[in-house]
Amino acid sequence: MxxxxxxxxxxxxxxxxxxxxxxxxxxxxGNERKYVLDAIDSTFVSSVGAYVNRFEEMMCEITGAKYAVAIVNGTNALHLGLLLADVEKDDEVLSQALTFIATANAISYIGATPVFIDVDKESLGMSPEALSNFLSANAELRIDGSYNKATGKRIAACVPMHTFGLPCKIDEIATICKQWKINLVEDAAESLGSYYKGKHTGVFGKVGIFSFNGNKTVTCGGGGALITDDEALAKRAKHLTTQAKVPHKWEFVHDEIGYNYRMPNLNAALACAQLEQxxxxxxxxxxxxxxxxxxxxxxxxxxxxxxxxxxxxxxxxxxxxxxxxxxxxxxxxxxxxxxxxxxxxxxxxxxxxxxxxxxxxxxxxxxxxxxxxxxxxxxxx
Missing domain, CATH: 3.90.1150.10 (Aspartate Aminotransferase, domain 1)
Structure with missing residues (x-):
C-alpha cells in the first residue's frame, strides 16, 4: 500500500x-459571470443570441473547421451527426466497446445497431488494424456502400472516439472508411484542444462532435457542438436543430421532423468565457x-x-x-x-x-x- x-x-x-x-x-x-449576466440583461436567454453566434465562431477558430453549430449537449450533437451522415433505421454503425454510453445510445436513437471494434492500447481509441480486419472478414463492398455479410445490413457509418482526449490514429481510420464507402463521424467529445499530426480532432471526417458537459476541459453546464467543412451539412444541421422551421417573420411552417437541439444563449455565454481560457x-x-x-x-x-x-x-x-x-x-x-x-x-x-x-x-x-x-x-x- x-x-x-x-x-x-x-x-x-x-x-x-x-x-x-x-x-x-x-x-x-475568467469572464463567465460577466458574460452570463450580459446574456440575462439582453433578454436573449434561449437559442438565439449573440453568444451563440460567437461560440460557433470560436469553435471554428479553435478547430480550423469551416462551420460549427451550437448544440444543447454532446449526445444530441452525435445523434445529429449520424443523421447528417445518412444513418437510417436498421443500418449498422461501427464504434468502440470501450466508450461512454452516449456513443452507443446516439446510434440507437436512429434505430441503427452498433458494432463494436477493438481499440489500440496506446491511444485507447479505435484500432485501424482491428477495423480493417473486421471489414475484410465480415463486409462486402457494393456500388452503394458496404454491407455486413452475416446480417445483410448496410454499414452506414464509423464512430471512433478520442478517449480521454487522447487522439486515435484517425487519419488511418479515415482512409479505411473511404475505401469501404463508410461515412466517418468523429466522436471528439472529450478532445477539445487535442491535435493529431497538426490537425485538431473532429476535422477528419464528415462531421465531428464535442461535449461541454460539467466535467469537461471546457464546460457550459451542458452544451455540445458539431463541426464540418461542408456548407450544405452545416445549414441542414441548423435547420434540424431548430425544429426544421422554415424561416419566416411570423408563420410556423416545418418541412420535416426536427429537433429542439440548439444551445441556449445563456450556456453559450458561459462557453465563450471558458473557450477564452x-x-x-x-x-x-x-x-x-x-x-x-x-x-x-x-x-x-x-x-x-x-x-x-x-x-x-x-x-x-x-x-x-x-x-x-x-x-x-x-x-x-x-x-x-x-x-x-x-x-x-x-x-x-x-x-x-x-x-x-x-x-x-x-x-x-x-x-x-x-x-x-x-x-x-x-x-x-
Missing part, C-alpha cells in the same frame, strides 16, 4: 486545502500530466501518455495497473483516502441493451477494462 499512499499524497499536494479531491471540477476564473487550461493540465508521468515511472505503474504524432489535452489522466485485483485495491484505497479515482466505463457489449451486438475479439478492450483507472485531472489553481 506504500505505492498507493504516495499517489494519494501527490494528488493532495496538487490540490491543497481539499477534504476530497474530485476527478475533474469546473473552474470559473482553453489554452491556459490545457497548458495547466499538460503540466500535471508530465508530473504524473514522472511519479508513476518511479512507482513502476504505467501512465498513459499521449500517442505518437498526437498532442493531447489530457482531459482525464489514466493509469494501467497489473490486473483487476490491484485495480480494485487501488480504487478502494484512494477513494477511502479522500482522492476520487474511477475505473473505465463498463464495455458496451456487456450492457444488457447491447449484448446482442456484433463485436470482434475486443482483446485489448477487455485487457484495458480490467486495469485502467482515471485519476484527478482538473485545473490546478
Amino acid at each position: 506504500e505505492k498507493f499512499q504516495r499517489v494519494v499524497d501527490f494528488v493532495k499536494e496538487q490540490y491543497p486545502n481539499k477534504d476530497f479531491v474530485s476527478l475533474h471540477e469546473p473552474v470559473f476564473i 482553453l489554452a491556459m487550461f490545457i497548458e495547466n493540465k499538460r503540466m500535471l500530466a508530465a508530473k504524473y508521468c514522472e511519479l508513476f515511472r518511479e512507482l513502476s505503474i504505467l501512465f498513459i501518455n499521449e500517442p505518437i504524432n498526437a498532442m493531447a489535452n489530457y482531459w482525464l489522466n489514466a493509469i494501467l495497473l497489473k490486473d483487476r485485483v490491484e485495480r480494485d485495491e487501488f480504487l478502494t484505497y484512494c477513494n477511502d483516502s479522500g482522492v476520487m479515482t474511477r475505473p473505465v466505463w463498463e464495455l458496451m457489449n456487456r450492457l444488457p441493451m447491447f449484448r446482442h451486438c456484433q463485436t470482434d475479439s475486443l482483446e485489448n478492450s477487455i485487457w484495458i477494462a480490467d486495469r485502467l483507472v482515471n485519476i484527478p485531472s482538473g485545473y490546478r489553481i
Whole structure:
C-alpha cells in the first residue's frame, strides 16, 4: 500500500486545502459571470443570441473547421451527426466497446445497431488494424456502400472516439472508411484542444462532435457542438436543430421532423468565457500530466501518455495497473483516502441493451477494462 499512499499524497499536494479531491471540477476564473449576466440583461436567454453566434465562431477558430453549430449537449450533437451522415433505421454503425454510453445510445436513437471494434492500447481509441480486419472478414463492398455479410445490413457509418482526449490514429481510420464507402463521424467529445499530426480532432471526417458537459476541459453546464467543412451539412444541421422551421417573420411552417437541439444563449455565454481560457487550461493540465508521468515511472505503474504524432489535452489522466485485483485495491484505497479515482466505463457489449451486438475479439478492450483507472485531472489553481 506504500505505492498507493504516495499517489494519494501527490494528488493532495496538487490540490491543497481539499477534504476530497474530485476527478475533474469546473473552474470559473475568467469572464463567465460577466458574460452570463450580459446574456440575462439582453433578454436573449434561449437559442438565439449573440453568444451563440460567437461560440460557433470560436469553435471554428479553435478547430480550423469551416462551420460549427451550437448544440444543447454532446449526445444530441452525435445523434445529429449520424443523421447528417445518412444513418437510417436498421443500418449498422461501427464504434468502440470501450466508450461512454452516449456513443452507443446516439446510434440507437436512429434505430441503427452498433458494432463494436477493438481499440489500440496506446491511444485507447479505435484500432485501424482491428477495423480493417473486421471489414475484410465480415463486409462486402457494393456500388452503394458496404454491407455486413452475416446480417445483410448496410454499414452506414464509423464512430471512433478520442478517449480521454487522447487522439486515435484517425487519419488511418479515415482512409479505411473511404475505401469501404463508410461515412466517418468523429466522436471528439472529450478532445477539445487535442491535435493529431497538426490537425485538431473532429476535422477528419464528415462531421465531428464535442461535449461541454460539467466535467469537461471546457464546460457550459451542458452544451455540445458539431463541426464540418461542408456548407450544405452545416445549414441542414441548423435547420434540424431548430425544429426544421422554415424561416419566416411570423408563420410556423416545418418541412420535416426536427429537433429542439440548439444551445441556449445563456450556456453559450458561459462557453465563450471558458473557450477564452482553453489554452491556459490545457497548458495547466499538460503540466500535471508530465508530473504524473514522472511519479508513476518511479512507482513502476504505467501512465498513459499521449500517442505518437498526437498532442493531447489530457482531459482525464489514466493509469494501467497489473490486473483487476490491484485495480480494485487501488480504487478502494484512494477513494477511502479522500482522492476520487474511477475505473473505465463498463464495455458496451456487456450492457444488457447491447449484448446482442456484433463485436470482434475486443482483446485489448477487455485487457484495458480490467486495469485502467482515471485519476484527478482538473485545473490546478
